[in-house]
Amino acid sequence: MAASSASSSMMKTSRRALVRRTRSHVTTRCATTAPASPATLSAKNEGKGKRVMIVGGDGYCGWATSLHLSARGYKVAIVDNLCRRSFDDQLGLNSLTPIVGIHERVRTWGELTGNDIELMVGDVTDYEFLGESFKSFEPEAIVHFGEQRSAPYSMLDRSRAVFTQYNNVIGTINCLYAIKEFAPDCHLVKLGTMGEYGTPNIDIEEGYITIEHNGRTDTLPYPKQGGSFYHLSKVHDSHNIHFAAKAWNIACTDLNQGVVYGISTEETMIDERLINRLDYDSVFGTALNRFVIQAAVGHPMTVYGKGGQTRGFLDIRDTVQCLQIAIDNPASKGEMRVFNQFTEQFSVNELAEIITKAAPKVGLSPEVINVPNPRTELEEHYYNAKNTNLKDLGMQPHLLGDNIIETLLQYAVQYKDRCDKTLIMPSVSWKESGSKVVTHGNVKA
Amino acid sequence: MAASSASSSMMKTSRRALVRRTRSHVTTRCATTAPASPATLSAKNEGKGKRVMIVGGDGYCGWATSLHLSARGYKVAIVDNLCRRSFDDQLGLNSLTPIVGIHERVRTWGELTGNDIELMVGDVTDYEFLGESFKSFEPEAIVHFGEQRSAPYSMLDRSRAVFTQYNNVIGTINCLYAIKEFAPDCHLVKLGTMGEYGTPNIDIEEGYITIEHNGRTDTLPYPKQGGSFYHLSKVHDSHNIHFAAKAWNIACTDLNQGVVYGISTEETMIDERLINRLDYDSVFGTALNRFVIQAAVGHPMTVYGKGGQTRGFLDIRDTVQCLQIAIDNPASKGEMRVFNQFTEQFSVNELAEIITKAAPKVGLSPEVINVPNPRTELEEHYYNAKNTNLKDLGMQPHLLGDNIIETLLQYAVQYKDRCDKTLIMPSVSWKESGSKVVTHGNVKA
Numbered sequence: 001m002a003a004s005s006a007s008s009s010m011m012k013t014s015r016r017a018l019v020r021r022t023r024s025h026v027t028t029r030c031a032t033t034a035p036a037s038p039a040t041l042s043a044k045n046e047g048k049g050k051r052v053m054i055v056g057g058d059g060y061c062g063w064a065t066s067l068h069l070s071a072r073g074y075k076v077a078i079v080d081n082l083c084r085r086s087f088d089d090q091l092g093l094n095s096l097t098p099i100v101g102i103h104e105r106v107r108t109w110g111e112l113t114g115n116d117i118e119l120m121v122g123d124v125t126d127y128e129f130l131g132e133s134f135k136s137f138e139p140e141a142i143v144h145f146g147e148q149r150s151a152p153y154s155m156l157d158r159s160r161a162v163f164t165q166y167n168n169v170i171g172t173i174n175c176l177y178a179i180k181e182f183a184p185d186c187h188l189v190k191l192g193t194m195g196e197y198g199t200p201n202i203d204i205e206e207g208y209i210t211i212e213h214n215g216r217t218d219t220l221p222y223p224k225q226g227g228s229f230y231h232l233s234k235v236h237d238s239h240n241i242h243f244a245a246k247a248w249n250i251a252c253t254d255l256n257q258g259v260v261y262g263i264s265t266e267e268t269m270i271d272e273r274l275i276n277r278l279d280y281d282s283v284f285g286t287a288l289n290r291f292v293i294q295a296a297v298g299h300p301m302t303v304y305g306k307g308g309q310t311r312g313f314l315d316i317r318d319t320v321q322c323l324q325i326a327i328d329n330p331a332s333k334g335e336m337r338v339f340n341q342f343t344e345q346f347s348v349n350e351l352a353e354i355i356t357k358a359a360p361k362v363g364l365s366p367e368v369i370n371v372p373n374p375r376t377e378l379e380e381h382y383y384n385a386k387n388t389n390l391k392d393l394g395m396q397p398h399l400l401g402d403n404i405i406e407t408l409l410q411y412a413v414q415y416k417d418r419c420d421k422t423l424i425m426p427s428v429s430w431k432e433s434g435s436k437v438v439t440h441g442n443v444k445a
Numbered sequence: 446m447a448a449s450s451a452s453s454s455m456m457k458t459s460r461r462a463l464v465r466r467t468r469s470h471v472t473t474r475c476a477t478t479a480p481a482s483p484a485t486l487s488a489k490n491e492g493k494g495k496r497v498m499i500v501g502g503d504g505y506c507g508w509a510t511s512l513h514l515s516a517r518g519y520k521v522a523i524v525d526n527l528c529r530r531s532f533d534d535q536l537g538l539n540s541l542t543p544i545v546g547i548h549e550r551v552r553t554w555g556e557l558t559g560n561d562i563e564l565m566v567g568d569v570t571d572y573e574f575l576g577e578s579f580k581s582f583e584p585e586a587i588v589h590f591g592e593q594r595s596a597p598y599s600m601l602d603r604s605r606a607v608f609t610q611y612n613n614v615i616g617t618i619n620c621l622y623a624i625k626e627f628a629p630d631c632h633l634v635k636l637g638t639m640g641e642y643g644t645p646n647i648d649i650e651e652g653y654i655t656i657e658h659n660g661r662t663d664t665l666p667y668p669k670q671g672g673s674f675y676h677l678s679k680v681h682d683s684h685n686i687h688f689a690a691k692a693w694n695i696a697c698t699d700l701n702q703g704v705v706y707g708i709s710t711e712e713t714m715i716d717e718r719l720i721n722r723l724d725y726d727s728v729f730g731t732a733l734n735r736f737v738i739q740a741a742v743g744h745p746m747t748v749y750g751k752g753g754q755t756r757g758f759l760d761i762r763d764t765v766q767c768l769q770i771a772i773d774n775p776a777s778k779g780e781m782r783v784f785n786q787f788t789e790q791f792s793v794n795e796l797a798e799i800i801t802k803a804a805p806k807v808g809l810s811p812e813v814i815n816v817p818n819p820r821t822e823l824e825e826h827y828y829n830a831k832n833t834n835l836k837d838l839g840m841q842p843h844l845l846g847d848n849i850i851e852t853l854l855q856y857a858v859q860y861k862d863r864c865d866k867t868l869i870m871p872s873v874s875w876k877e878s879g880s881k882v883v884t885h886g887n888v889k890a
Contacts, residue, residue, distance in 0.1 A: 007496055031609050052700075064683075115885045127603060127880060131880065140697065142638055156617070156621045158572060158619070161618060161622075162615050162618055162619075165615065165618065165681075165685075166611060166612055166615065169610055169614065169681070170607050170610070170611065171609065173603070173606060173607055173674070174603070174607075177603045177878075177879065177880055178608075180879065181879055189615070197853065201661055201663035202656060202658040202659065202661045202662065202663045202665075203658060203659050203661070209656070209658065209668075211647060211654070211656055211668075212647075213647040213648060213654065214647065214648050216645035216646055216647045216648070216827070217646065217647065218645045218647045220645055220647075220668035220670070221666055221669065221670065222666045222668070223656075223665035223666045223667070224684060225665070225666065225684075225687070225688075226684060226688060227617070227688065228688075229685070229688075232681075232684050232685055232688055233682050235681075236610075236677075236680075236681040236684070237669060239669060239670075239677050239680050239681065240610075240674070240677055242670070243670075243671060243673075243674075243677055245674065246821060247821040247875050279717065324492055375801065376691060376692040383663070431692065431693065433622075434622065434625065435576065435622055435626055437570060
């Protein structure tokens with residue numbers, strides 16, 4: 001596939017550039033990078049003006065995807081209610097990196113590249129808002145990242161569990177109705193999670209499994225076992241989308257994404273005002289990024305339980321690549337196509353080991369501690385998930401190697417003074433989730 | 446099992462009594478039946494004071510179950526927000542039978558039998574209300590019928606789709622939290638639906654299926670394919686319950702119930718003020734009951750599409766029997782046990798044929814018409830669902846025979862003047878569901 005090969009070779013160049021740039025900034029916390037030439041970016045036009053609405057475009061994956069597509073000639077609109085920022089405000093959390101407001105982000109991007117991103121601040125659970133967004137932007141594809149995406153947040157208390165399922169499930173139903181009503185040819189690209197599958201004792205297929213039973217055969221949705229009210233909300237979305245795709249002849253892609261690591265994509269490195277968020281706290285931080293930051297700030301790496309928990313992982317540069325591939329190769333109408341979006345599997349112990357090995361190269365020597373597992377999950381289990389659909393469409397993985405770990409560690413060291421170490425230890429227990437609402441102070445360990 | 450044998454023989458007696466009673470009333474629309482002796486009912490004490498909270502106890506299945514259990518010595522509390530009545534008010538629908546208000550129902554039951562049912566009017570999506578109900582009643586079992594239960598209602602428009610999923614999913618999450626917080630030993634008996642499974646091309650097992658795949662084996666949740674936002678809401682409930690049972694060590698039973706037919710249970714026949722509701726409209730009426738009423742009022746029986754759609758069915762006397770069995774034999778803590786709750790399978794065409802055959806015995810000769818199918822569903826398909834778990838616990842089915850059809854036809858004839866024939870033809874199209882809110886007049890065909 002021409003488009004993704006081009007994008008892949010560009011990413012390789014960018015990755016080398018990133019390493020150089022980051023190293024030179026290791027001691028200057030607030031340094032900004034000189035802007036890339038707008039001409040460089042505007043030369044790319046793979047997207048040919050395709051109109052892509054990105055719900056949740058202010059978030060970690062959403063922001064990187066918005067810039068990636070905008071740089072490649074797609075006409076991008078970000079739809080976001082900014083609730084991810086308000087969760088930080090509520091709970092006293094912060095991104096390790098100093099992200100600026102969405103208005104400044106979008107303005108900066110336009111000034112530096114000449115590519116305008118449309119910004120619509122509002123909530124997709126509000127159908128009037130969503131309907132107007134559809135009518136004014138007329139999307140050809142909608143990427144739906146706009147969900148509460150933390151398992152611990154969903155288990156903080158009853159109120160957050162309800163918020164998570166309401167926000168995610170109703171937001172997705174509204175997107176389906178909006179497509180049906182205002183843009184019937186629009187392709188829904190919905191972010192699910194590999195966590196929908198749980199940890200079955202058989203291979204994990206991509207969305208569907210062919211079952212032979214009592215002499216008959218059918219291909220059915222793969223059985224789901226979400227491990228938190230968050231993961232379950234995405235299980236619910238998948239079922240709702242599967243139904244609506246058939247009933248209303250809508251084209252849908254469900255991307256069951258693994259745990260994303262990394263921080264930089266080519267575009268977010270152009271200027272510090274375009275920097276992406278980097279979460280290290282126990283509520284929003286995820287395994288690999290969190291360990292890197294722990295190593296960088298001199299906190300032991302916190303392995304939950306035995307550490308045999310195995311999951312699929314991918315570099316954020318592959319997130320943006322996969323999204324582009326999904327958009328460029330739409331599902332058929334009436335189909336919910338499912339891709340497992342990850343590149344490699346690691347156990348938590350393996351991650352800690354990889355970081356322990358790489359750390360001395362940047363002058364760090366992190367410890368590893370096993371802490372009581374706050375979650376209800378198997379700590380030793382079989383895990384073998386398929387991920388061939390995206391590779392078949394041309395996805396070329398950035399595999400986890402020493403280089404990316406070193407780069408990430410240096411990045412984390414650069415911003416380590418922004419880290420509030422009291423936010424690192426696990427603070428949300430699956431078993432203790434209750435109706436007593438957790439207020440600010442309680443999420444500190 | 447002693448309890449269910451006793452209850453079964455009692456039901457047989459009651460069935461004969463019912464046939465006699467109904468026949469004698471065939472021309473007297475508002476006649477009340479002489480009250481049974483309170484002594485007769487208070488003599489039964491199978492429940493031995495077990496405290497059972499029935500959420501949705503004012504509905505079709507809930508009311509019959511409440512009286513059935515109360516008559517057998519269980520201490521019953523009905524929790525209901527009465528929204529089923531308000532749906533009738535909204536859409537201009539009515540029960541064929543003249544049901545009285547819940548306060549009068551409960552008062553009448555207490556006066557006639559000496560068995561008090563506690564009444565708590567409120568909404569389980571309101572956790573403060575639900576928490577107080579738990580604290581004051583201290584349930585040992587909670588039967589959760591309290592969901593929006595109509596597939597067409599959920600497909601009326603976007604607003605009803607969202608209401609259905611919000612109401613059902615959040616209500617069930619709240620019940621799980623209330624059990625965890627206030628009654629950790631309370632057994633959750635949750636009404637699911639056979640419709641969660643859809644119509645797979647393999648046998649339908651009870652909740653779980655053992656899959657051998659690439660040389661490995663696991664027993665996993667049976668794949669679900671709900672055919673409306675209503676059916677999907679129950680799919681979501683099942684996933685949420687499965688998780689919470691394990692994470693919080695709660696005892697749960699998920700009853701995937703088939704289509705219920707019939708009207709009378711022993712208790713609802715004692716006095717006309719205890720009469721159960723009987724829905725015939727295209728939104729809340731279900732296949733068998735709806736056909737019977739169509740036959741009784743001289744309207745052709747409306748087969749949707751080809752009529753090969755096959756489903757599981759059961760007599761309402763078996764609903765109340767199954768509920769008692771589930772309560773008497775609780776699930777283990779940490780387990781979500783699944784029972785398929787139906788007794789026989791029929792296609793829509795078979796139902797129409799059965800009624801056509803029985804009708805002349807009560808002087809009726811109904812027509813059958815095929816109308817365009819308002820739903821998105823297969824009209825010819827394989828269907829073979831297991832239902833052994835409840836039978837293994839002693840359930841003794843009331844099978845569909847000429848007797849019950851005749852009785853039902855006579856019952857419908859008795860109240861036929863209350864029928865608004867404009868409510869009969871299908872009025873809710875799966876393909877046309879949109880954001881335009883359907884108001885009263887629109888649900889008439």
